[in-house]
Amino acid sequence: MPEEFTRFLTLFDRLVRYSDDWVARMDAGKMDWAPIENASTRFGTRVSRITVRSLLIHTVLAERNWVRAIPVCEPGGVIPLPSDPAAAARFEDGDLRATALALHEENLEALGRYTPADLGRKVHFVGREWSGMGLLWGMYAHRAFHVGNIDIYLxxxxxxxPEFFEFNPAIMA
Structure with missing residues (x-):
């Protein structure tokens, strides 16, 4: 596999596990807290009440969508917005952090089956053309964006x- 993909896997895994540290610091009673609620406090049409819980679930379900869609998307095809009721239901009765990490492990397994063709495939998402690898980096940026939102809530x-660049383990890609 290309070195860039190996580097991505390391950095993405570190970011996911490190973002769990942010969520772990939040008081359990404030996981559904929305300190500011107004018409502008939303992300698109799918996340209308922004809480730590909703941000984490949104992020994890989006990652699941992209990881599964890239290798099966026809070249030049469109990757749909996330919609996975079965995965979303796993958050209803389970531990939020444990469920998020379990879904991440499933994503890592799926990423382990990627081929160079998957990484080079041209796909479209929200009206933009991406390579498979480019959309994976977009996925990384999406999580980092929402970690910033969670940090503000904390x-x-x-x-x-946590300090952003102090990932563990200390050896990065």
Whole structure:
């Protein structure tokens, strides 16, 4: 596999596990807390009440969608917006963090089956053309964006989040 993909896997796994540290610091009673609620506090049409719980679930389900869609998408095809009721239902009765990490492990398994053709495939998502590898980096950026949102919520609840670049283990890609 290309070195870039190997590097991506390392960095993505570190970011997912590190973002779990952010969620772990949030008081359990504030997982559904929305410190600011107004018409602008939303992400598109699918996330209308922004809480730590909703941000994490949104992020995990989006990752699941992209990881599964890229290798089966026809070249030049369109990857749909995330819609996976079965995966979403796993969050209803389970531990939020454990479910998120279990779905991440499933994503890593699926990524392990990727081929160079999957990484080079041209796909479309939200009206933009991506290579498979480019969309994976977009997925990384999407998680980092929402980790920033979670960090703000932590700080608003008087909890300091982890230092961003201090991933574990310390050896990066």
């Amino acid at each position: 700080r608003q609840s008087d909890v300091v989040g």
